[in-house]
Amino acid sequence: KPCVGVLALQGAFREHAASVTRLGAEAREVRQLGHMDGIDAMIIPGGESTTMGKLLVELGMLDPLRRRIEDGMPVYGSCAGLILLCREIENSDQPRLGVLDAVVRRNAFGRQVDSFETELDLPELGMPPFPAVFIRAPVLTGVGPRVRVLAEVKGQAVAVRQDNVLATSFHPELTPDTRLHRYFLEMCGN
Numbered sequence: 001k002p003c004v005g006v007l008a009l010q011g012a013f014r015e016h017a018a019s020v021t022r023l024g025a026e027a028r029e030v031r032q033l034g035h036m037d038g039i040d041a042m043i044i045p046g047g048e049s050t051t052m053g054k055l056l057v058e059l060g061m062l063d064p065l066r067r068r069i070e071d072g073m074p075v076y077g078s079c080a081g082l083i084l085l086c087r088e089i090e091n092s093d094q095p096r097l098g099v100l101d102a103v104v105r106r107n108a109f110g111r112q113v114d115s116f117e118t119e120l121d122l123p124e125l126g127m128p129p130f131p132a133v134f135i136r137a138p139v140l141t142g143v144g145p146r147v148r149v150l151a152e153v154k155g156q157a158v159a160v161r162q163d164n165v166l167a168t169s170f171h172p173e174l175t176p177d178t179r180l181h182r183y184f185l186e187m188c189g190n
């Protein structure tokens with residue numbers, strides 16, 4: 001069974017680890033560079049992308065993680081994790097992995113709609129629609145030619161895949177629906 005690293009510096013990592021474990025994979029909390037040895041995939045959770053990015057730099061993990069992803073390791077980022085994966089972050093020079101050819105706008109739904117849940121049409125996962133929880137969520141305002149848009153809200157991408165990189169603006173780890181994590185484990189060859 002695949003060993004899925006869950007970046008555990010900050011944010012909603014426990015829920016991701018639980019989802020992965022429930023599906024029969026091994027979850028390993030990654031808190032320092034050495035913990036990345038032997039993992040087959042990585043999940044970057046929601047939280048605060050600037051904080052997580054700074055910690056990745058301080059711990060010397062940002063460049064090694066980027067290399068692993070560029071070498072083909074499957075990675076899934078949700079919310080702040082999505083932001084960290086993007087090549088361009090609107091109005092921000094915060095540290096990032098930059099492996100996803102996309103432009104992201106943070107906190108894109110504004111103050112009035114801090115968080116919400118919606119039944120999201122996500123054809124790749126079949127029916128019924130996915131119960132997507134958005135919390136101060138980003139959207140992608142531009143995607144490159146190799147990026148496949150899996151779901152949109154009001155015409156803007158909120159779930160995408162570029163080869164071994166999967167990213168969602170929402171938090172599937174906060175709902176009992178495991179289809180998104182199962183989809184990611186399939187990307188890990190399982």
Ligand code: GLN
Binds near residue numbers: 047078081083106137
């Ligand atoms: N607003 C956060 C950020 O910009 C992301 C929110 C989340 O991960 N739930 O980093």
